[in-house]
Amino acid sequence: FQAWAAGAGVEPLLATATQLAAFQSWLVTVYRSPSGRPLAKTTCSTRLAQVQAWYRWAHGRGLICIDPSRTIGVHVPRSRVVVREYLTLQEATALVQTQAGVVAAAKAGTHTHAEAIRNLAAICLSLTTGRRIGGMTTLHVAHLDCARRELRIEREKGSTGRVLPVAGWAIDVAALYLREARPLLARGHDAPWLFLNLSGDGPISRDALRWMLEQLIVRTVAENPDLVELPTKRITWHSLRVSFATLLFSNGCDIRSVNELLLHRQLSTTARYTPIPIEDLRQVFRVAHPRP
Known part of the structure; x- marks a missing residue:
């Protein structure tokens, strides 16, 4: 204004x-x-x-x-489904595989290789924990427990923190990043953040994460012509968060559990931007409704 x-x-x-x-x-x-x-x-x-x-x-x-x-006439809609772009399982898999290809193509021991591993770890953690882009930039190394496969979120967008489980395959990528890439990116600095910028003295910025995802989407589309819907989608970091929730729904996770994993204060927030397909509702109804 x-x-x-x-x-x-x-x-x-x-x-x-x-x-x-x-x-x-x-x-x-x-x-x-x-x-x-x-x-x-x-x-x-x-x-x-x-x-x-x-x-x-x-x-x-x-x-x-x-x-x-x-x-001034102001009308703010309430309690409605907010349609957001998200990745299907096939698209999410292609995204990870494409970045893994970038890692494989880079020369080991170089900063380019380290940066590629960092980006792969960030994508994997986002898809398996549903963290916001702001949360990704503020993660510390101490927040990730690879042995217990857990990620500690202290505070995010006003929500109190908690410990979240992380998929084993994502932990493996994160462990690879911590072992082989992060020491190279740190350039001798003792920074606490998990995902470092290219100078090694601070956290990766939101703009850097956005640019990285945009470039990765372009590469994924080019390498996977069979994904006919992906070029029409506007995928952002929040799309990865919605993808995390939607994939959990499609595999039978209940909305209350997703609500806890997303750190939403209200169940209605989770329901609004994570739509449940009608076929999934029919399946739940057939299984759960008592028969006379």
Whole structure:
């Protein structure tokens, strides 16, 4: 809102209802996210609600005499399924195999090889734990227990932490990274983070993870022409999180367990963005419903 106001020559505290309506129109029709896409309706509603909350606060503090945002119509949908892109089991397998091919093609002992192993470990841990991109950047080496096949999450997006199980094959990749790649990437630094940047003195950034996944998706599509739906999907790190939950659902995991693994506070949050296919519901009904 501040960026729009500066560009339009509007002083936020002196804005009129007409000017806020212009902001609303700009947000819906003109603004584009960093990825170049228009905002979803729910995101637009959230942004407008934030502006309204700020004006209510300013009015309550006596900074403005009249709240110009009262005329803005904001509707935030509740309790609905949020359709997100996710990977099928075949696509997820192809993604891992493609990155494994990158590792195999790199010369052992080089930083390129170490970086490829790091990226493979990050993909594997994301697909088997459902961690957010922010959570991946803040993981420490001490959080991963390869012997017990566990990952300790101390805090993520306001949620209290817990210990999560990790698939054995993902632990094997992580152990390979810790043994052969991370010491090379560290460049002598004693950094605590699990996934290091190329300088070795800090954690890998979100932008680096996003760029890596984008390049990997392009390579996976090129090497797997049989995956006809993958080129049409917009796969992000959050897509890997949704893929984790969806694959658990499709293999019989109950929603309460997925809720705990995703560290969601409310069950409704898990249900909203992790849709259960109707055929799965029919199967559960046939198995669980008592017969007269």
